[in-house]
Amino acid sequence: MMASGKPTINDVARIAGVSKKTVSRVINRSPLLHVDTRARVENVIAEMGFVPNPQARALALRRNFLIGMIHDNPNAQTVLNVQQGMLEGLRDTEFELIVRPVKRHSPQMLDDVRRFLERQRPHGVLLMPPIAENEALAELCRDVGCRYVRMGSAALDAPDRTVASNDGEVVGLAVAHLVEQGHRRIAMIAGPDGFLSAAERRKGFDAALAKARITLPSDFVAKGGYTFESGIAAADLLLDLDQPPTAIFAANDEMAAGALHAARRRGMNVPEDLSLIGFDDTGLAAHLWPPLTTVRWPGLMLARLGVRKLIADTFDESDPDDDSWLYESQLIHRDSVAPPRAR
């Protein structure tokens, strides 16, 4: 009767003179349908402005039209960047974004996520780094039958469940840039243990030094925790060395900002007294003084690709990008790198 409220599938069926099921078939693009019937029903749908009720579909299908974002990333800019990419990928679809932060170290983390997945039954979830590296979490998703895609700094899973960047290679480019500028004493502020991104960036760093035939004492790599404060501490360590570095590569921008802070605090100028390269390019980098040369992590593009994979089965034609999973990070040149001061 639709006297009040939106038209339902029943209204459409009645007016089009067909059964509910036929309307349902039109909505769901069933292939076995007479073209005329389809056209007629589609007309009625358009005329009435009928929109299927997501709640009813969710109940019947036992699956919601929601895409979840599961993350434990401490960097706000990174998180929002990914979120924006997801929203772009979801634009003009029937899907909505639902955000679910988790506590990486909580013993109930897996239980929390399981409850979330079983209750909300999202259509799929995107796992952000670093929690994406958690095998148990991926297994849980498979277990409850929830689609997932993992984001990482290298492939973590099957291609249709992976989107990744090539961190190692690009760090190589960054180091090569420093070498070209004449730096030999190049230090690194590494990320924390147990993070794939940290390991990949470290590997790229080591490989690049080896390629440039540079051998440095082991204390030229200081470990940080991906935080501003840990960047200060690590940089202090490095700059206190008898033979301090002339350039520092930090495994993320927060730590690079910390290094900048540490340098200024002891009266050093960047890039005159110390060159600096960060990683992420999450907004902070461009707003520091001097603007930070850094590697741009393609989180937005990765996220967009990731959600497209998650909802690929709802499209008629498969996306040409379906089997690709890699986006290149790239070196962004700003003003924190210069040749080392002649001594």
Add this chain to the structure above:
Amino acid sequence: MMASGKPTINDVARIAGVSKKTVSRVINRSPLLHVDTRARVENVIAEMGFVPNPQARALALRRNFLIGMIHDNPNAQTVLNVQQGMLEGLRDTEFELIVRPVKRHSPQMLDDVRRFLERQRPHGVLLMPPIAENEALAELCRDVGCRYVRMGSAALDAPDRTVASNDGEVVGLAVAHLVEQGHRRIAMIAGPDGFLSAAERRKGFDAALAKARITLPSDFVAKGGYTFESGIAAADLLLDLDQPPTAIFAANDEMAAGALHAARRRGMNVPEDLSLIGFDDTGLAAHLWPPLTTVRWPGLMLARLGVRKLIADTFDESDPDDDSWLYESQLIHRDSVAPPRAR
């Protein structure tokens, strides 16, 4: 039979030896229920690990267990801050957070939101500034029968639909701080027209100067667009004056960062040559050099309070904070303010 899958309300009813409706009453905390019955049913629920299916409830109640965040705020840090506050307010409830960015200037913005609200039927939405100031949007929410709370820099609506900060007053404190340090030539980089936050901060600035009996030429207020770049431009304008200011208050941190950038570019040191105060304290401020003295906007607290208001009716006891709607911004002292250089 629940052989597979989770137990349903039917299973609980059968095992507890009551009707579905009685179980439903227990779930929904109906007051007219025998204590014994309730206890018995609650035991069975606990034993079976029964959790009501949100999709079914959504269909029956015509309302989802989702809290929406509607925003068009350009500042990533601010957005994430609010998001975190919302998640804290939602923690351990049955509600989930759903994110909905909108395009402020798009002519279809209202249609987009209407479609979103009518389709997803969220339990309620939090409107972030600046879109929260849009009267048509609030009216739309009322129209489709969706709860909402507006965040602002001053009260925008009825108390149960408002959470706000006292920007004006705190800006007064910030200016007073500069005056105490001996500054007389105090400029402002104001926010863009049409933003309540910009207007409030500007009012606070003017009032504070008046109170200190300081009269300044009108070009001591430069208008910015809340962006880093606009901060640079505005600061350049101010610093090019014949009698440039010795201190600048910027209506947000992004513009303050831009001002810092502009100052450094012309070889000025902060705070020695120029004192600087920002507004927001969204992470950027503490990581700049020098760490920025700024006003902390209590977005996280406001958001937390906001969602509690949205879901207040699902609790037994009303929150004691129910009728409060104000959180105080506060001045955070860091290192970007010093007495003016003697001339």
Add this chain to the structure above:
DNA sequence: TTGTAGGCGTTATCAC
């Protein structure tokens, strides 16, 4: 205080 019948709007089953 509790139970029965029916509905929320969609999809699945299985005939025709």
Add this chain to the structure above:
DNA sequence: GTGATAACGCCTACAA
């Protein structure tokens, strides 16, 4: 190809 009929799991009448 198409259409009755029964789920999906919960809630709101209304009755008892």
